[in-house]
Amino acid sequence: MNQLAVDVRGLRKRYGPVPAVDGIDLAVRHGEVFGVLGPNGAGKSTTVEILQGHRSRDEGEVSVLGADPATAGRAWRARVGIVWQDESAPAELTVRETVRHFARYYARPRSPEDVIAMVGLQEKADSRLKALSGGQRRRLDVALGIVGDPGLLLLDEPTTGFDPAARHRFWDVIRGLADEGTTVVLTTHYLQEAEALADRLVVIARGRVVAEGEPAALRRRYGEEATVGWTEPDGRTREFRTKTPTRTVAELMSRFDGEVPGLRIVRPSLEDVYLRLTGQDGGPAAQEGER
Numbered sequence: 001m002n003q004l005a006v007d008v009r010g011l012r013k014r015y016g017p018v019p020a021v022d023g024i025d026l027a028v029r030h031g032e033v034f035g036v037l038g039p040n041g042a043g044k045s046t047t048v049e050i051l052q053g054h055r056s057r058d059e060g061e062v063s064v065l066g067a068d069p070a071t072a073g074r075a076w077r078a079r080v081g082i083v084w085q086d087e088s089a090p091a092e093l094t095v096r097e098t099v100r101h102f103a104r105y106y107a108r109p110r111s112p113e114d115v116i117a118m119v120g121l122q123e124k125a126d127s128r129l130k131a132l133s134g135g136q137r138r139r140l141d142v143a144l145g146i147v148g149d150p151g152l153l154l155l156d157e158p159t160t161g162f163d164p165a166a167r168h169r170f171w172d173v174i175r176g177l178a179d180e181g182t183t184v185v186l187t188t189h190y191l192q193e194a195e196a197l198a199d200r201l202v203v204i205a206r207g208r209v210v211a212e213g214e215p216a217a218l219r220r221r222y223g224e225e226a227t228v229g230w231t232e233p234d235g236r237t238r239e240f241r242t243k244t245p246t247r248t249v250a251e252l253m254s255r256f257d258g259e260v261p262g263l264r265i266v267r268p269s270l271e272d273v274y275l276r277l278t279g280q281d282g283g284p285a286a287q288e289g290e291r
């Protein structure tokens with residue numbers, strides 16, 4: 001049996017001439033919250049849809065809870081929690097009716113009341129779906145994804161469009177599931193979300209993994225490079241990216257024989273690192289060599 005909850009090697013998928021996923025490897029351990037972080041169009045949804053068994057792939061090996069999603073059957077589906085973002089449940093049903101209805105699809109569902117409480121919808125249990133806000137609706141979607149008590153939950157951009165309070169509530173839901181031992185894979189384009197939730201993450205851009213690791217380790221690895229800026233005697237501003245800014249400043253001090261005009265040292269935030277890795281900082285896009 002595969003020791004990994006999700007094991008992906010060399011995954012590729014094209015839409016016509018567009019390589020949406022261009023050789024991705026993923027290794028998600030049982031019990032962890034794994035983030036797939038990347039900008040719009042990076043290939044996150046395509047990857048998750050392949051993991052869910054909803055999209056075919058062109059190349060690569062994919063194992064999700066020990067089975068290939070392309071061929072796995074009903075028993076596998078019951079163990080993989082998938083959160084839909086469509087509005088397929090009838091708007092006239094109440095939250096409680098909807099969760100109860102979905103629970104019947106599973107051999108060993110969680111108690112619908114527990115699930116409603118887990119996503120913080122107790123006060124809305126008797127509300128009709130059409131009366132829910134966008135954030136409440138998304139929490140209901142998660143409730144439907146977890147009512148079957150899945151070992152693995154696959155979430156595609158679960159908090160897009162949430163206000164900050166709803167996002168924080170949602171994070172608590174995910175943390176609660178993780179504490180209970182559920183493995184969670186979630187895609188997001190919010191760096192803050194990946195940092196808040198993920199034990200480990202990959203950053204993807206243009207269908208490739210450009211960085212991976214624990215959020216804190218990524219911050220250390222890519223965030224240690226500082227930018228030293230100064231003003232030349234002719235008035236031009238200069239910038240130099242370096243892992244040893246103190247040395248650069250010492251060199252500048254001896255060159256200027258003391259005070260360095262316009263001196264500044266900027267350490268990148270993780271946000272800057274992320275933007276650089278994904279090629280959104282206006283500079284040359286980071287490629288594989290950056291790892």
Ligand SMILES: Nc1ncnc2c1ncn2[C@@H]1O[C@H](COP(=O)(O)OP(=O)(O)OP(=O)(O)O)[C@@H](O)[C@H]1O
Pocket residue numbers: 015018019020021038039040041042043044045046047189
């Ligand atoms: N059904 C499709 N047909 C053609 N091209 C597609 C299709 N789905 C996605 N693409 C293209 O594949 C690339 C990856 O898309 P994907 O939706 O996987 O990215 P994403 O990281 O999830 O983006 P977003 O954050 O915007 O959802 C994009 O260039 C997108 O335009």
